[in-house]
Amino acid sequence: MATPMFRFDPMTLPPEAEALRGEVRAFIADHADAMSFSRSGFDRDFSRAMGRKGWIGMTWPKQYGGQERSALERYVLIEEMLAAGAPLSAHYISDRQSGPNILRFGTEEQKRHFLPRIVAGELTFCIGMSEPNSGSDLAGTRTRAVKVDGGYRINGTKLWTSNAHRSDYAILFCKMAQPGEEEVDRHGGATQFLLDLKSPGIEIRPVIDLLGEHHFNEIFLTDVFVPDWLLLGKEGNGWNQVTSELAFERSAPDRFLALFQMLREMVRLAGPDPDRATAAALGKLVAQLATLRSMSLSIAGMLQEGLQPNTESAVVKDLGTRYEQDIPVVARQLFPTEPELEAVETYVSMIARSTMSAPRLSIQGGTREILRGIIARGLGLR
Numbered sequence: 001m002a003t004p005m006f007r008f009d010p011m012t013l014p015p016e017a018e019a020l021r022g023e024v025r026a027f028i029a030d031h032a033d034a035m036s037f038s039r040s041g042f043d044r045d046f047s048r049a050m051g052r053k054g055w056i057g058m059t060w061p062k063q064y065g066g067q068e069r070s071a072l073e074r075y076v077l078i079e080e081m082l083a084a085g086a087p088l089s090a091h092y093i094s095d096r097q098s099g100p101n102i103l104r105f106g107t108e109e110q111k112r113h114f115l116p117r118i119v120a121g122e123l124t125f126c127i128g129m130s131e132p133n134s135g136s137d138l139a140g141t142r143t144r145a146v147k148v149d150g151g152y153r154i155n156g157t158k159l160w161t162s163n164a165h166r167s168d169y170a171i172l173f174c175k176m177a178q179p180g181e182e183e184v185d186r187h188g189g190a191t192q193f194l195l196d197l198k199s200p201g202i203e204i205r206p207v208i209d210l211l212g213e214h215h216f217n218e219i220f221l222t223d224v225f226v227p228d229w230l231l232l233g234k235e236g237n238g239w240n241q242v243t244s245e246l247a248f249e250r251s252a253p254d255r256f257l258a259l260f261q262m263l264r265e266m267v268r269l270a271g272p273d274p275d276r277a278t279a280a281a282l283g284k285l286v287a288q289l290a291t292l293r294s295m296s297l298s299i300a301g302m303l304q305e306g307l308q309p310n311t312e313s314a315v316v317k318d319l320g321t322r323y324e325q326d327i328p329v330v331a332r333q334l335f336p337t338e339p340e341l342e343a344v345e346t347y348v349s350m351i352a353r354s355t356m357s358a359p360r361l362s363i364q365g366g367t368r369e370i371l372r373g374i375i376a377r378g379l380g381l382r
Contacts (some may be wrong), residue, residue, distance in 0.1 A: 005379075006311065006312055006315060006378075006379075007298075007302070007309070007312060008294070008295050008298040008299075008312060009298050009301065009302075010294070010298070011072070011294075011297045011298050011300070011301040013072055013075075013076065013297075014070065014072060014073075016069075016070070016073060017070065017072045017073045017075070017076045018076070020073050020076050020077060021076050021080060024055075024076065024077055024080040024081065025080060027049075027053065028080065028081070028084045028086065031046065031049065031086075034046050034086065034087055035084050035085040035086060035087075036085050036087070037085055037261050037262070037346075037349070037350055037353060041085070041086070041087025041088065041089055042087060042089040042090050042163060042166055043087035043089075043090055044090045044121065044124075046086065046087050046088075046090070047088070047090040047091040047121035047124075048120065048121040048122070049121070050091065050121055051091070051119060051120040051121030051122070052121075054067045054119075055077055056091050056094070056095045056118060056119050056120075056121055057095055057099050057115060057118055057119040058073065058074050058077070059071055059073075059074050060099065060100075060103060060115060060119070061103075064103070064111055064112065064115035064116055064119070065115055065116035065118075065119035065120065066115075066119060070304055071300045071301070071303045071304035072297075072300055072301065072304060074300070075253065075296075075297060075300040078252065078253055078254070079253045079257060079293075082253055082254055082257040082258065082260065083257055083260045083261070085261055089162075089163055090121070090124050090163075090166075091118065091121050091124065092254075093124075093125050093126060093127060093162075093163075093167075094118040094123060094124060094125040095118065096252055097127075097245045097246075098118070098125035098127075098169075098171050098245075099114070099115055099118045099119075099125075100245075101171060101192075101232070101241065101244065101245045102114055102115060102194070102232065103115065104241075104244065105192075105232055105233035105237075105241050105244075106194075106232060106233070107229070109229060110194065110229070110230075110232070114169075114194070123168050123169065124163065124166065124167040124168050124169075125167060125168070125169050125170065125171060126161050126162060126163050126164045126167040126169075126170045126197075127161065127162070127170065127171060128158045128161060128164075128170040128171060128172035128173060128195060128219065129141075129158070129173045129242070130158065130159050130160045130161070131143065131156070131157055131158055131159055132157055132159050132218075137370070138173060138190075138239075138242060139186040139187055139190075139239070140186070141156075141173060141174060141175055141190075142156055142157075143155070143156025143157065143158065143172070143173075143174035143175070143221065144156060144174060144175055144176070144177040145174050145175070145176055145177065145191060145193070145226070146176075146177045147176070148225070150227060150228060151225055151226050151227040151228050151230075152193065152225070152226045152228075152231070153223055153224070153225055154172070154174060154193070154195075154221050154223075154224045154225075154226060155221055155222060155223060155224070156174060156221050157218065157219065157220050157221070158170075158172070158218065158219040158221075159207070159216075159218050159219075160207065160216050160217075161204075161216065161217045161218070161219050162215050162216060162217075163215060163217075164197065164204050164217035164219055165204050165206065165214070165217055167197055168196070168197060168198075169194055169195060169196055169197060170195045170197055170219070171192055171193070171194060171195070171232065171245070172192065172193045172194075172195040172226075173190065173191075173192055173238060173242050174190075174191060174192075174193070174238075175188075175189040175190055175191065175238075176189040176191055176235055176236065177189075187239040188236065189235075189236055189238075190236065190237075190238030190239040190242070191231070191233075191234075191235050191236060191237070191238040192231075192232040192233060192238045192241050192242065193226045193230055193231055193232055194226075194230040194231075194232050195224070195226060195230070196226075196230070197219075199224050199225065199226070200224070200225070201221060201222045201223050201224040201225070202219065202220070202221055202222075202224055203219070203220040203222070204217050204218070204219050204220075205217060205218045205219075205220070209356075209357075209360070210356040210357070210359075211341065211353060211356050211357065243310060244308060246310070246313070252296070253293065253296050255292075255296070255316060255317050255320035255321065255324075256289065256292040256293070256296070256316075256319075256320035256323050256324060258324060259324050259327045259328070259354055260289075261350070262327055262328070262331065262350045262351075262354055263282075263285060263286070263289070263327060265346060265347050265350060266282060266285075266330075266331055266334065266335065266347075267282060269334075269335050269347060270282060270334070278334055281330055281333070281334055282334075285323075285326070285327065285330060288323050289323070292316065292319060292320055292323060295312070295315070295316050295319075296316050296320075298312070299312050299313060299316060310374060310378065311374060311375055311377075311378025311379070314371045314372075314374040314375050314378070315371075315375055317371055318368060318371045318372065318375070321361045321362050321368070322362075324358070324361050325358045325361055325362065327354065328351060328354040328355045328358055331347075331350075331351055331354075332351060332355075335347065337351055339351045339352030339355055339356075340352055341353065341356075
């Protein structure tokens, strides 16, 4: 039997996607004051402005507020926004994975309630997956849901939940409680809920990162009641649902474009006639970027076909993480400087921010060990 192989078909952007690029660049120019080097910009007004353009949920059915445009058009929109440093955080999770998950597994009531509000830039989701002592091992989740009259009672803790303190809802991953039973199937009982973060029993505590910024959070759930209608999909189907969701998360161009502005600044510092070593180092980074973009674009094409490129997405995320962690290292080798967050000079502050942010890149979206396990399974090696 032939060994399964990766699928990264060459992909050419259609004319309508390239036409959209010019429109997006004009929009970015009109909102230049909102752009920054931070990859975590949260700006509800900017999200609403994108909503008015029809640029959130743009691939979704029109009956839920979408535009029914192609995944390749969406790809162009996202890569232009990321390259410019647009503040996407207020809607990005909703657009990238929460909305598609609801679209695929949600009830009609859920679709009509949530999707138009996401499209308008009015509803912010976060991801309730990782936990203390389990990290990227989602099968080890200890958060438990118990069926009660009219809904579910949930207890547990979530960690590293980006923007939970500013979000309206979370898609919560947990397991159905089975008192007195020893767990045999680690994926058994896995279930997802649409969790209103204003529900009684929820406490959100900040986790401050190395930059002194508050993006991450820990969420404590104590006897939180979730009504029946907010069960996402089916009880026990959560593992299939969450792996589908993670394919959207791991394949996006944000996995290698977050430091694009820094690469551009390095090219500027090198000037039009760099020495041979500098040209070689920058050329290698640009070649890696081009390769990652080609692979990611191929995945966008697969999503357009309705496929689930889980293995390919894990490859792009793993390679993209390593690439992004290499950029500040190469930068300091080529253009040495002492990092300073508050520096007036753009390059100096970029070095500081990227160096201090780099460690988290190999954790968020799945650790390298988890990703490589997915890749090995996809190749039939385990």
